[in-house]
Amino acid sequence: MHFLGFFFAGLIFFVAVGSLICVFLSADIVSTFVFEDWNIVVFTVKQASLSAAISCAMAIPISRAIVRRDFIFKSMLLSFLGAPFILPVLVAVIGFAAVFGQSGLINFFLSLLGLPNITIYGLLGIILVHVFFNLPLAVRFLIYGWGSIPAERFRLTAQLGMSRWNVFYCVEIPMLRNTLPSIFVLVFLLCLSSFGVALTMGGGPASTTIEVAIYYAFRYDFNLSKAAYFAMVQICLGLAAISISYKFKPPNVPQGGIDRFVVRWDCNQIHVRFIDYMIISLTGTFIFMPILALVFMSGFNFSSLPDQIWESAVRSLLMSLLSTILAMIISFSIAHTALKYTMGSNNILESIGYLPLCLSPLVLGTGIFIFLLPYINPNDHALKVTVFVNALMSIPFVIGIILNPMRQLYLDFSRLGDNLGLSQMGFISMVLLPRLSRHIGFAAGLACAISLGDFGIITLFSGPNTVTLPMAVYSLMGSYRLEASSSAALLLLLLTFASFYLFDTGGRLFARH
Amino acid sequence: MARFVCVFLTFLTFSGVAFGDEKKVLNVYAPDYFSSEWGPGPIIEESFQKICNCDLKFTTGDLLPRIRLEGKSISADIVIGLDTGISQVAREADIFSKHDQDLGVLTLPIPWHDEVFLPFNWSYFSFIYNNEKLSRVPKSFDELLNGHDDIKIIIQDPRTSVSGLGLVLWVKSIYKDNASMAWRKLSKRILTVTKGWSEAYGLFLQGEADMVLSFTTSPAYHIIADSDHSKTAVIFNEGHYLFVESVAKTKKAKDNELADLFMSFILSESFQKEIPTSNWSYPAALAYDKLPDDFKKLPLPQKTILMSGKEVSKIRKIAIDEWEKALRDK
Numbered sequence: 070m071h072f073l074g075f076f077f078a079g080l081i082f083f084v085a086v087g088s089l090i091c092v093f094l095s096a097d098i099v100s101t102f103v104f105e106d107w108n109i110v111v112f113t114v115k116q117a118s119l120s121a122a123i124s125c126a127m128a129i130p131i132s133r134a135i136v137r138r139d140f141i142f143k144s145m146l147l148s149f150l151g152a153p154f155i156l157p158v159l160v161a162v163i164g165f166a167a168v169f170g171q172s173g174l175i176n177f178f179l180s181l182l183g184l185p186n187i188t189i190y191g192l193l194g195i196i197l198v199h200v201f202f203n204l205p206l207a208v209r210f211l212i213y214g215w216g217s218i219p220a221e222r223f224r225l226t227a228q229l230g231m232s233r234w235n236v237f238y239c240v241e242i243p244m245l246r247n248t249l250p251s252i253f254v255l256v257f258l259l260c261l262s263s264f265g266v267a268l269t270m271g272g273g274p275a276s277t278t279i280e281v282a283i284y285y286a287f288r289y290d291f292n293l294s295k296a297a298y299f300a301m302v303q304i305c306l307g308l309a310a311i312s313i314s315y316k317f318k319p320p321n322v323p324q325g326g327i328d329r330f331v332v333r334w335d336c337n338q339i340h341v342r343f344i345d346y347m348i349i350s351l352t353g354t355f356i357f358m359p360i361l362a363l364v365f366m367s368g369f370n371f372s373s374l375p376d377q378i379w380e381s382a383v384r385s386l387l388m389s390l391l392s393t394i395l396a397m398i399i400s401f402s403i404a405h406t407a408l409k410y411t412m413g414s415n416n417i418l419e420s421i422g423y424l425p426l427c428l429s430p431l432v433l434g435t436g437i438f439i440f441l442l443p444y445i446n447p448n449d450h451a452l453k454v455t456v457f458v459n460a461l462m463s464i465p466f467v468i469g470i471i472l473n474p475m476r477q478l479y480l481d482f483s484r485l486g487d488n489l490g491l492s493q494m495g496f497i498s499m500v501l502l503p504r505l506s507r508h509i510g511f512a513a514g515l516a517c518a519i520s521l522g523d524f525g526i527i528t529l530f531s532g533p534n535t536v537t538l539p540m541a542v543y544s545l546m547g548s549y550r551l552e553a554s555s556s557a558a559l560l561l562l563l564l565t566f567a568s569f570y571l572f573d574t575g576g577r578l579f580a581r582h
Numbered sequence: 583m584a585r586f587v588c589v590f591l592t593f594l595t596f597s598g599v600a601f602g603d604e605k606k607v608l609n610v611y612a613p614d615y616f617s618s619e620w621g622p623g624p625i626i627e628e629s630f631q632k633i634c635n636c637d638l639k640f641t642t643g644d645l646l647p648r649i650r651l652e653g654k655s656i657s658a659d660i661v662i663g664l665d666t667g668i669s670q671v672a673r674e675a676d677i678f679s680k681h682d683q684d685l686g687v688l689t690l691p692i693p694w695h696d697e698v699f700l701p702f703n704w705s706y707f708s709f710i711y712n713n714e715k716l717s718r719v720p721k722s723f724d725e726l727l728n729g730h731d732d733i734k735i736i737i738q739d740p741r742t743s744v745s746g747l748g749l750v751l752w753v754k755s756i757y758k759d760n761a762s763m764a765w766r767k768l769s770k771r772i773l774t775v776t777k778g779w780s781e782a783y784g785l786f787l788q789g790e791a792d793m794v795l796s797f798t799t800s801p802a803y804h805i806i807a808d809s810d811h812s813k814t815a816v817i818f819n820e821g822h823y824l825f826v827e828s829v830a831k832t833k834k835a836k837d838n839e840l841a842d843l844f845m846s847f848i849l850s851e852s853f854q855k856e857i858p859t860s861n862w863s864y865p866a867a868l869a870y871d872k873l874p875d876d877f878k879k880l881p882l883p884q885k886t887i888l889m890s891g892k893e894v895s896k897i898r899k900i901a902i903d904e905w906e907k908a909l910r911d912k
Binding site: 095159162163166167170171172188190194264265268269270271272273274275281284285287288289291366375376377435438439442446448535536540541543544545546547548549550551554 | 614615617618619620621641644646647650651652657671734739741742769772773774775776777778779780781783784785787788789790791800803804807862898905906909910
């Protein structure tokens with residue numbers, strides 16, 4: 070069983086490094102780094118760290134408010150939190166502009182009140198959109214973190230008469246220290262390779278990110294060595310962020326409870342409730358406004374959509390299911406092996422699991438193209454390559470979601486399992502799977518959504534029969550059809566959301582916790 | 583929903599079925615927009631297959647990187663959709679052969695003598711505005727730079743988009759050595775720079791900016807498809823930069839009769855008359871009076887600007903650097 074984990078980790082490493090080498094070897098000019106290039110690196114790191122820091126910081130009070138309150142739409146809100154993440158950038162930007170843009174809602178109200186308008190294009194716009202994409206993700210992750218605190222802890226703090234701040238310090242901070250680093254790294258890595266957002270919201274060349282520079286080097290100068298250099302810098306930055314995050318992580322300790330329902334005696338005062346509900350509604354508004362704007366713009370006009378949209382929708386669905394299965398198998402094997410072979414904090418297998426997020430999609434796609442070219446016609450295999458690459462891109466998320474709780478489960482239950490003489494498979498089927506069920510469902514939903522919403526990796530090799538739904542949405546917009554494009558985007562959103570919802574609630578249904 | 587299920591079943595049934603009969607195949611590389619049902623791709627495929635008894639196979643994607651990665655071992659017979667901004671780079675890849683077509687039939691606004699690149703459609707770069715909202719429309723580039731500073735425009739990045747590069751070359755042609763200064767003035771008008779035309783135009787349609795960099799033929803779409811007359815292209819005194827899209831035959835297809843047939847098909851009236859309403863641009867070889875009426879009503883610039891491929895490759899980097907510096911210090 071464990072050789073699978075090593076095999077898959079090796080495969081990821083091979084694809085990552087191999088694609089880089091392929092691109093390097095095809096370069097006919099050797100270029101060096103110049104001062105402006107470092108400016109790009111600095112800006113990239115700056116916007117990524119700011120986006121990640123703000124997303125994480127805001128996620129703390131939001132997830133805490135959601136966890137300790139019970140309201141009618143809670144489970145709906147939880148599912149909807151996945152929605153922004155799965156929107157194609159082009160679509161999200163349009164929806165975002167409808168709310169925050171020059172002629173958007175916010176500015177409309179500001180001018181009603183006689184206040185000056187805000188312009189979001191620039192660093193602010195980039196960060197705002199990144200937060201819109203990633204904050205909900207961070208909140209979902211943190212909610213699991215909060216769920217992992219045994220009810221007994223809160224009972225104990227109540228008995229000891231601890232104040233809210235003391236509870237926060239003694240019980241909640243240790244959990245945050247455990248979960249936040251990996252969330253920060255995920256969001257940081259996502260923003261590190263930001264392309265469409267940076268290019269559209271950035272306002273101009275002052276906001277050039279590494280991925281944009283790669284595209285430029287590749288597309289206009291055809292300077293493959295520079296593209297590869299930049300890609301390498303991106304990998305190094307990513308790996309550095311991953312290893313730094315390990316430094317902040319305390320070692321896990323066993324903390325088993327008896328799965329009692331969590332009651333929070335520390336936060337029943339009316340003003341705490343008020344603040345919590347305030348936070349929840351503000352978050353909801355921030356996340357739903359752009360999506361609502363999109364829904365209204367499309368006018369639900371599905372019947373006028375060209376047939377090709379439906380074809381590509383089916384194609385995208387089938388492909389995303391395949392890549393979800395692939396991603397789940399690979400990530401589960403890697404996570405399982407990673408726990409077996411190092412229980413410490415510095416874990417090579419885990420880092421390899423995060424590696425795909427550090428890759429430049431453009432360099433990865435080009436590398437695969439160059440690798441395949443001598444043997445087969447890459448066009449004939451565009452869909453297979455896409456399924457594989459999408460699976461690859463989902464792995465960091467899946468590992469990010471399941472590894473921590475899995476590690477905790479081993480700590481809490483492996484001694485009991487050994488006592489009872491449970492075999493490895495027995496432990497997996499009787500302890501891991503049922504107790505990880507909600508995480509697995511969330512991870513699968515996210516993986517499915519990522520593959521459904523992805524586009525662009527196969528820009529080098531595709532054809533009329535390989536058009537995916539996101540590509541079709543983009544293409545509709547590219548031919549003036551903004552309305553049809555928003556309808557197709559709404560269809561994409563509905564499909565993505567439906568598959569995410571099915572996996573997510575499915576996982577919660579099967580949970581034995 | 584019923585439709586969805588139908589398509590699903592059709593897809594499942596036919597996705598695995600390959601073409602049984604051995605027809606000759608013509609491999610055509612094309613930009614992404616050829617892969618969509620609503621673009622020019624299907625029309626070309628259908629009408630060409632009627633006359634050639636062959637199978638026309640489109641491969642779509644980013645043309646330039648693909649051409650350069652494959653180099654001389656390129657599997658395409660034809661490459662369609664090369665624009666004037668990148669044609670010189672494509673030419674230097676040395677993979678194309680002469681098209682051997684009679685250029686006398688061309689109806690471009692300028693003389694065209696290229697032996698390799700055969701044009702099939704053209705338009706002018708311009709800014710599009712909403713004539714119900716914008717009243718003080720600049721009549722020249724100078725007026726745009728020096729006039730009312732409350733006009734906000736959205737442009738595209740010259741490093742990632744054809745139209746963005748077109749604007750940089752347009753400014754460079756008009757202002758020559760003062761291009762830097764012109765960009766510095768223009769940068770105050772720029773709301774944002776987008777990756778491609780689609781994002782920019784989408785943001786404009788949503789009312790984000792007063793004007794967007796596009797083509798003089800863009801209003802035709804709104805007029806013909808939506809009977810919406812509110813979009814107009816500005817016409818500047820200094821002239822407008824020309825946008826020409828070409829098709830070329832690879833060396834591999836030098837003696838391929840199908841490829842030759844395709845090249846002559848490109849200039850045929852049956853194909854050319856499809857261009858206005860599928861590609862929303864002017865056909866390269868169709869008499870003006872055969873254009874759709876709404877196209878005839880579109881304003882045309884007095885002066886056409888176009889740099890030769892050699893000039894473009896000489897000046898491209900300098901011009902983009904000027905653009906970048908001016909906008910960076912904004």
